Amino acid sequence: MREQLVLLDNVVFKYDGQEHNAVDHVSFDVFKGEWLAIVGHNGSGKSTLAKLLNGLQFPLEGKIIVNGMELSEESVWDVRKRIGMVFQNPDNQFVGTTVQDDVAFGLENAGIEPEIMRERVKNALKRVKMDQFLNQEPHHLSGGQKQRVAIAGVLALQPDIIILDEATSMLDPRGREEVLETVRELKEENVLTVISITHDLEEAAKADRMIVMNQGTVYRNGTPREIFQLEEELISLGLDIPFSIKLAKSLRENGVEIEDRQLTDGELVKELCELNSRM
Amino acid sequence: MRIELQDVEYRYQVNTPFERLAIHDVNLVIEPGTYTALIGHTGSGKSTILQHLNGLLQPTKGKIQVGDRTIEAGKKEKQLRPIRKKVGIVFQFAEHQLFEETVEKDICFGPINFGVPEADAKLLARDALKQVGLGEEILGKSPFDLSGGQMRRVAIAGVLAMEPEVLVLDEPTAGLDPRGRKEIMDMFYQLHQERGISTVLVTHSMEDAARYADEIVIMHKGTVYQKGSPNEVFSQPEQLVELGLDVPDTVRFQLRLQKEMGVRFDKPCLNIEELAMEIKRVMKWGERS
Numbered sequence: 001m002r003e004q005l006v007l008l009d010n011v012v013f014k015y016d017g018q019e020h021n022a023v024d025h026v027s028f029d030v031f032k033g034e035w036l037a038i039v040g041h042n043g044s045g046k047s048t049l050a051k052l053l054n055g056l057q058f059p060l061e062g063k064i065i066v067n068g069m070e071l072s073e074e075s076v077w078d079v080r081k082r083i084g085m086v087f088q089n090p091d092n093q094f095v096g097t098t099v100q101d102d103v104a105f106g107l108e109n110a111g112i113e114p115e116i117m118r119e120r121v122k123n124a125l126k127r128v129k130m131d132q133f134l135n136q137e138p139h140h141l142s143g144g145q146k147q148r149v150a151i152a153g154v155l156a157l158q159p160d161i162i163i164l165d166e167a168t169s170m171l172d173p174r175g176r177e178e179v180l181e182t183v184r185e186l187k188e189e190n191v192l193t194v195i196s197i198t199h200d201l202e203e204a205a206k207a208d209r210m211i212v213m214n215q216g217t218v219y220r221n222g223t224p225r226e227i228f229q230l231e232e233e234l235i236s237l238g239l240d241i242p243f244s245i246k247l248a249k250s251l252r253e254n255g256v257e258i259e260d261r262q263l264t265d266g267e268l269v270k271e272l273c274e275l276n277s278r279m
Numbered sequence: 280m281r282i283e284l285q286d287v288e289y290r291y292q293v294n295t296p297f298e299r300l301a302i303h304d305v306n307l308v309i310e311p312g313t314y315t316a317l318i319g320h321t322g323s324g325k326s327t328i329l330q331h332l333n334g335l336l337q338p339t340k341g342k343i344q345v346g347d348r349t350i351e352a353g354k355k356e357k358q359l360r361p362i363r364k365k366v367g368i369v370f371q372f373a374e375h376q377l378f379e380e381t382v383e384k385d386i387c388f389g390p391i392n393f394g395v396p397e398a399d400a401k402l403l404a405r406d407a408l409k410q411v412g413l414g415e416e417i418l419g420k421s422p423f424d425l426s427g428g429q430m431r432r433v434a435i436a437g438v439l440a441m442e443p444e445v446l447v448l449d450e451p452t453a454g455l456d457p458r459g460r461k462e463i464m465d466m467f468y469q470l471h472q473e474r475g476i477s478t479v480l481v482t483h484s485m486e487d488a489a490r491y492a493d494e495i496v497i498m499h500k501g502t503v504y505q506k507g508s509p510n511e512v513f514s515q516p517e518q519l520v521e522l523g524l525d526v527p528d529t530v531r532f533q534l535r536l537q538k539e540m541g542v543r544f545d546k547p548c549l550n551i552e553e554l555a556m557e558i559k560r561v562m563k564w565g566e567r568s
Contacts, residue, residue: 041456042428088454142321169454170372172321172483173525199456238458243528243551250555256564265532273540276562 005160005193006030006053010062013048022048024216025062030161035187035194037204037224040213041238046197049213050165053195054083067160081110084154086167090146094138099130102138103153110157124152127191128182144175148182155186162186164196168203176200205242205263212237224263244268280346280365280444280477282309282332288340288352289327301327302501305341309445312475314468316488319498320523325481328498332447332479333366334359346444364393367443371450373434374427382408382425382433383418389441400440407436411466428459435463439470445477446470452484464491485527489513489549497524513547529554 006029013023023045030036040046051057052064055076064071066079087093096102100121107117125131128148138146147167154162164183168176180203186192196207204210210227212220214237220227228234228245235241244262251258257275262268287305292298302324309315309332317325330336331343334350342351345362370376379385386404391397405415411432417425422433435451448467452460468491471478482488488495489509496506499522505512513519516526516534526534529548537543542561548554559565 042459043426166454174320174523199454201457235458238456240457243532246551247529247532247555250551251558254555254559256555256559256562265535269532269535269539272536272558272562276540276542279562279564 002034003032004029005032005067007065008049008052008062009065011052011059011064012061013052013057013059015048021216023052023059026216026218027062028211028218028221030193030195032160032193033187033190034208035196035206036209036211037207038195038197038211038213039199039201039204039239040219044213044238045216046213047165048216050085050163050195050197053163054080054085081157082159083161083163084157084159085163085165086147086150086154088166088169090143090150090170091138093150094146096138098135098137099125099141099149100134102149103156106153106157120156120158121152124156125149127155127186128152142175143171144178147171147175147179151179151182151186155191159192161193161195164194164198166197166199169199201240202242212239225261228261228263281311281344282346282366282445282477283307283344284328284331284341285343286341287328287331287338287343289331289336290339293339300501302498303340304502307496307503307506309477309479311444311477314471314478314491314493315480316492316495317479317481317498318483318485318488318495318524319504323498324501325498326449329368329447329449329479329481332445333368334362335368360393364441365443366445366447367438367441368447369435369438369449369451371453373438373451374422374430377422377430377434377437380421381419382422385422385433386437386440389437393441403440403442404436407440408433410439410470411436412462428455431455431459431463443476445479447479447481449481450483451480452487467491483525485513485525485530489527497522509549510547513549516547533557 008026008028011023011026012021014021038046038049052059055071067082069075069079071079094102095105103121103124104117107120122131128151130145130148130152168179171179183194187194198204205224207224210222210224211218212227228241231241242263244265248258248262248268258271262271284305284307288303289301290298291301305328317328319325331338337350337356338352340352342349346365348362350356377385379388383401383404386407387400390400390403408415413429413432422430425433452463464487467478470476480492492509494506495509495512497504497512513526513530516530519526527549529551533544533548544557544561548557
């Protein structure tokens with residue numbers, strides 16, 4: 001039985017002065033231990049969802065329940081202890097003058113004892129493999145390293161959920177892989193439930209579940225395999241499909257009898273090898 | 280306009296404890312009307328080179344020829360303005376540089392700064408806005424009321440309005456969704472083809488480098504590691520992988536298939552259709568039963 005961690009029930013949100021709802025009657029849930037990818041074109045409402053989930057904005061209608069608590073102006077501080085967030089720009093979220101100060105910042109705000117604080121800072125930095133950089137200043141770090149420090153800052157507060165709001169979109173390929181690998185490991189160790197808001201369809205293909213947002217509503221909710229069956233439909237929504245699916249399609253058009261939709265290069269290579277040995 | 284870098288070196292903060300060699304022995308020619316992609320890791324020197332192309336940085340050794348102007352190490356260089364008009368740079372996250380009250384004023388800022396009369400600048404602004412696919416109705420709006428994608432386009436229009444002969448693009452599509460990325464890249468390619476604008480693209484995307492560039496220049500540890508056509512550069516993908524660089528999806532797939540299926544491809548495939556046909560060929564699909 002999957003344990004429900006977050007519930008959105010008919011959530012509506014509109015920015016002041018805008019004609020349309022940014023989020024329009026959205027309902028879905030998030031289960032403990034899963035990696036949920038939320039995709040959609042720029043302006044589809046996915047970043048607004050992130051802001052609603054940790055109480056930077058509040059719904060005009062409907063409700064959000066996190067760990068059994070309804071999110072409201074009264075409960076927001078308790079909810080934020082459960083949900084940590086990593087934003088897009090590595091340079092906008094580094095508040096400390098050194099790596100360890102930065103991770104300690106959230107703990108200080110939460111009034112944690114210095115002894116416990118030191119322990120947690122060290123542990124969190126170890127988890128993201130940045131414990132060699134305790135006294136480094138932020139400008140000596142790469143974008144990927146800064147984002148890993150931001151993740152450590154979230155981890156130190158021991159939340160249940162981490163939201164990545166396009167957290168890898170400003171990084172180079174190596175930085176992106178570093179960050180995703182870090183989050184993947186944390187998820188494997190059952191430390192965190194991950195909600196990743198992303199444009200990176202290859203990353204989304206590796207999620208447990210995907211939600212496709214379009215014009216403020218949930219367009220589709222399903223496994224990557226189900227979602228990427230939509231193929232052309234996704235492209236018409238301004239999205240893309242993983243490379244292996246495009247290649248498999250082209251192979252089929254050229255008469256090579258590929259069976260299913262292959263979500264990763266590995267799966268497609270395997271099927272081609274099997275076909276090759278059968279011929 | 281031709282740009283040539285000869286034995287260029289640049290050190291940051293010379294004669295301080297923070298002195299750092301950013302690029303060295305860089306030799307590079309950008310012929311008029313070509314499309315060049317500059318690739319390499321963060322820290323490989325791409326951005327430092329880019330800032331030399333319009334005289335924002337002056338080499339600490341060597342020289343740069345930009346059109347008929349020479350910028351040499353050790354010489355006081357004045358009047359670089361004409362170069363900056365001819366070589367337009369679209370910086371990463373260009374929308375962060377928007378500052379004016381209206382879209383029109385923001386786009387006109389560059390041309391007016393270069394001495395274009397206001398009335399002409401306004402015409403240029405309208406033309407530039409059209410090129411980036413936005414309508415005139417936003418001219419009177421505050422750039423800060425636009426969506427992220429629109430802001431990016433307005434910032435690009437501000438560079439185009441200066442009518443540059445060379446366009447230097449530093450990761451112009453970072454942070455955009457897939458459709459936005461394709462639209463902007465296609466727009467630059469169209470400008471390149473229709474107006475003969477030389478284009479220098481700094482990118483992490485090997486797909487874009489392979490798709491648009493005539494020549495790819497690979498930077499590694501501050502100097503040019505390799506240059507050539509996409510076909511030449513990607514014909515030895517193992518080297519790039521060793522440097523920790525990406526290769527196009529198609530080439531990455533070829534490498535994996537070679538390894539796991541034991542087949543041999545004769546050449547790198549740079550698009551999906553080509554790869555599908557090559558796979559069919561190496562598997563001898565349809566020839567065996």
